[in-house]
Amino acid sequence: MKDLKGVIPPIVTPVDDNENVDIQGLERVIDHVLDGGVHGVFVLGSNGEFYALDFENQRKAVEATVRHVDKRVPVYAGASAITTKECIKLAKMAEDAGADALTVLTPMFIRPTEKEMYEHFKAIAGSTDLPVLLYNNPDKTTNNISVSLLEKLAKIENIVGIKNTSFDFAQTIEYMRVTKGMESFKVLSGSDYFVYGTLAYGGAGCVAGTANVAPRLVVDIYDKFMAGDHAGAVEAQYKLVPLRNTYSYGSFPVVMKDCMNLMGIPVGNPVRPIQHCSPEKMEELRKVLASLDLIK
Template identity: 35%
Template sequence: MSKIDLKGIITAMVTPFAEDESLDAGAAAFMADWLVERGVHGIFIAGTNGEFHLMDDDEKVCLTRAVVKAVDGRVPVIAGAGCCSTLHTIELGLRLMDAGADVLSVVTPYYLVPNQDDLYIHYERIAERVNAPVVMYNIPGQTGCKIEPETVDRLAGVDGIVGIKDSGGDFDTQLAYIESSKSHSGFAVLNGSDSLMLRAFEAGASASVAATSNIIPEVEVKLYNDFLAGRLDEAKIGREMMDPLRKTLKKCVAPAVMKQALNMMGVRAGITRTPVRMPAPDVVEEIDEMLKFYGIAHSV
């Protein structure tokens, strides 16, 4: 298994859907290329902001093929394979790897709440069967299931498990994950809370999987480069620059605001899948003001 370098700004890419809610693979390919051209260090598809929970397996495979082809090896492509059952996750994971994914992201099972021993066996079996780099995904606010630091420490030593994406928002938990990464070579912590991006880099996270980088990739790539160069004052300015976007994103259920903004920027994102709806006119006006703040030209 070749080593994958998970670092920097990895975009949690939205999934473009056409007006009939069908997958728009062509738009996904364009979007992935657009993001890579703007300097992001990885593409994370079929995650929470990618509406994975509203997609079937065939669509996830099609999306992966389109994005992998567009990226063409320039940065890693991380594809969401997490399902409620271990067997389903393995089956989908094998298909996504066959479609060209570099890494599999495996969110904890949702709706049901397995205990920590259940989670250990779940991830161990997946890593053993898919024979691919696996990144665990902790987002208990959505799944109701947290991967405790002690469990992560155990799993960090399992062949094939190369990291964890933490979107829990509890920085103490992320710090505990980072401590595990220091004693397990090749195990990376990927911050998944945009508000914690700079703090996470300073603490030792190798990457930030950032939804906001769909809209302002250059701002966040510069933040990371400033951090690497020791320009912490400039990196803090970059972190503060994210706040107007973060505030606007809260106006609707994700990823409605991001899709509307991208459409207005000329990057075809299409619509959200129902029951999530696109922004109402008053919110569209706020998105317009937000884009003006960043000096982003409207293409439509």
């Protein structure tokens, strides 16, 4: 997939009082990140609370995203669940809705062997004509795509890349090393701390939750790196770190929603049982956002 590059925010999913997808709120989020110059939009990621939405709400979110993005950038749709069967169902839904690519997380709760995970991803890729971006997030799912497993998965024709949301940067480097001869396979940072580092080792970009809030700043890292301004890219990366540090201010994934609400981009509440940050942490969020000129 030639357009698998740059900054791809896993957009938050605004919900109404009944915890169903708020289409107008979702469109506001999309407008905000597109105005920030992002290179793709990822709907139904972990920041998008995919796990909290039933099938119809997931379908509603993908269809609304495809419609509102209107081919300005590629739309990546999450197709993640515990079972292979459910992932295939989501993959077909996303393809029917007009998504440009799928993003598939490792299974949650269960602990499949590497052989079982290989067969899982192979079956999902084989069920669709869409490109598949693998999503490794061992901290959240407790399942890790090892370097050896990635080598095998990268040979499947429509598996085109991997997003590594892990603090194990050595693993990201290894992902790039073992796939560097595969021009069609891309590695992206899934940790906002490692955007510049991933690019420096030959990665294609990032899937960055902070790009919901500060898309221009995250894009600045990528654009300056691509222009050869490494000092400027590193400066932008350091500037982003305090925002990424705020993830600890509340229960994941509420913080990016709280930031956007504070910025005057209403995205509503997190899906229960997650709650908003405490008043004290909200005040700290205000200070971080003000330091980035995102609020007055």
